[in-house]
Amino acid sequence: MSVFKHHKHLETNVFFLAVGILLCVIVGGLVEVVPLFHIESTIEKVDGVRPYSPLEQAGRDIYVREGCYNCHSQMIRPFKDEVERYGHYSLAAESKYDHPFQWSSKRTGPDLARVGGKYTNDWHVRHMINPRDVVPESIMPGYPHLMRALDTSSIQGNMTALKIVGVPYTDAQIANAVKDLTEQASSDSPDAAVLKSYPKARMGDVDGDPKKVTEMDALVAYLQVLGTMVDFTKVKPETIRR
Structure with a gap:
């Protein structure tokens, strides 16, 4: 009680x-x-956890360019309701190669941290072109312009910059960036060379034109890898807060 008795002296003395x-x-x-x-x-x-493939990284750049983070977070908090809806809570390791990370805090739309493999490529394409075709109540705008050809002229420079800040791209991966990007967007071979450098990369054409790599190919490749790198059956579980 003596502490509270003299508390006013502390509050009234600036020093x-x-x-x-x-x-x-x-x-x-x-x-x-x-x-x-x-x-x-x-x-x-x-x-x-691995660095993004050139196609996935190009898709991530488009994701940022289009402001997708304004409506979609990529961070599942360790609470029971979030884990039951979206899957295992997000690990810091999953974002260690993200510059900048896409955690965000706004959810006009659902969290996308575990969206990889949840929907087919065709679903994503239709959703991007006109969201109401697959989600009638959606208020998301359409992105039909993503069907245009992907500009690959800056991908090597982007990967070089990421290497400088700690992403472990090798010189060979940077040199083969355009080749790997094209192969991932056009081939569905399980023996594709790109899979040796980037395991679990989603292979194959997305937009219906295997002769042309589009921004849609890149963005869908990025979305399809989100949450798929880590095998959560081998991750030691921790107590989930309620």
Whole structure:
């Protein structure tokens, strides 16, 4: 009770109040920072996470360009209702090659962290061209312009820039970027060379024209890989908050 009795003296004295605030900030900062010096990494170690293939990375750039993050998050929080609806909660490791990450916080539409493999390529194409064709109540605008040819002139430069900030692309992957991109968008062979560099990449034509790689091919390839890299049957489960 004596603490509360003299509390008004602390609040009415600028000097003591400033000292009190400073001490609180110092203690709080130490509590947050000191534990980080005793752990190797804040990112979980999980198998399967790889850099995006050239086609997927091009699709991700289109996703950002079109502002898809304004209405769709890519982060499933560790709460029971979210896990039951969207799947396993998001791991930090899944976003370690994202620059910038697409967690977002707005959900006008559903979260897309686990959308890969949930729908067919054809569904995605129809949804992009006219969302009401597959989701009658959708308020999402159409993106028919994505059927235009994909500009591949900047893909090697983009991958080089990503390598500088830590994405482990090899020189060979950067040199073969356009070739790998074209192969992924036109071939469905299980022995395709691109699969050796980018396991689980979704292969094959998307837009109905295997002779032309379009922005639609790239965007759908990106969407189809989201949430598919990690085998969650091998990830140690943790308690999910209710």
